[in-house]
Amino acid sequence: MEESETYHLSPQPRRATSMSSSVSTTSVHVTALDGLVNVNSLFTIAVFVGLSLTTPGQKSLEDRTACDAGIDVVKKLLVFEVVSFSFFLFSSLVAQGLKLAINLLNSKDVDEAFRAHINLKVLRLGMMASAIGSVMGCLFLMLSIVNVIQIRLGVLSCGSKSAIHAVSTLLVLVTSALVVYISTAIYAFLH
Numbered sequence: 378m379e380e381s382e383t384y385h386l387s388p389q390p391r392r393a394t395s396m397s398s399s400v401s402t403t404s405v406h407v408t409a410l411d412g413l414v415n416v417n418s419l420f421t422i423a424v425f426v427g428l429s430l431t432t433p434g435q436k437s438l439e440d441r442t443a444c445d446a447g448i449d450v451v452k453k454l455l456v457f458e459v460v461s462f463s464f465f466l467f468s469s470l471v472a473q474g475l476k477l478a479i480n481l482l483n484s485k486d487v488d489e490a491f492r493a494h495i496n497l498k499v500l501r502l503g504m505m506a507s508a509i510g511s512v513m514g515c516l517f518l519m520l521s522i523v524n525v526i527q528i529r530l531g532v533l534s535c536g537s538k539s540a541i542h543a544v545s546t547l548l549v550l551v552t553s554a555l556v557v558y559i560s561t562a563i564y565a566f567l568h
Contacts, residue, residue: 410472413507417469420511420518424462437531438539444531450524457521461514468510475503501566508562512555519551 437445479495523544531537533544 409504410476410507413472413511414469414476417465417472417511417514420514421462421465423518424458424465424521435528437527437529437537439531439535439537441531441535444535444537446524446528446532450527450532454521454524454528457517457524461517461521464510464514464517468507468514471503471507471510475500475507505562505566508558512559515551515555519547522547 435446435451436442439445482495526540526543526547527533530540530543533540
């Protein structure tokens, strides 16, 4: 039989009542899952904004026609947007499934309204899968935004300064944020 933990949903964390002596609450997990779903929803909006820009033959803001993006850039944008949306949807559905399991398990015991018997390994793996889905969605969203920049400001190979600055800023900031997010998720998973 699989080992399961009993977690308390009360405001003050209590000790787990099974073999493990770790202090944890399912309310913390539910809050983390809520945050993940909310962030994924915001990113999904960005995906649909990017999809609205997938019109072939669109001219860039550069004066040179050599800087206009070709149909291949528009196709890449569409593919990256769909893949990004798929990862965000995967991440959100896993998180919502975990939340549903926690809430349904909590509703079984009328006498113990603030306890849920959760398999800690399944919970942790589900949360990690959801985090990985969000990271992959962010990476593909970043790639699609690079293509949006190329469509609107001119292709990077053209040497458009505004396009190069925008892409450089995007890559530095998003990569830095992802490194912090991944590091935090791995730390939380291992401790």
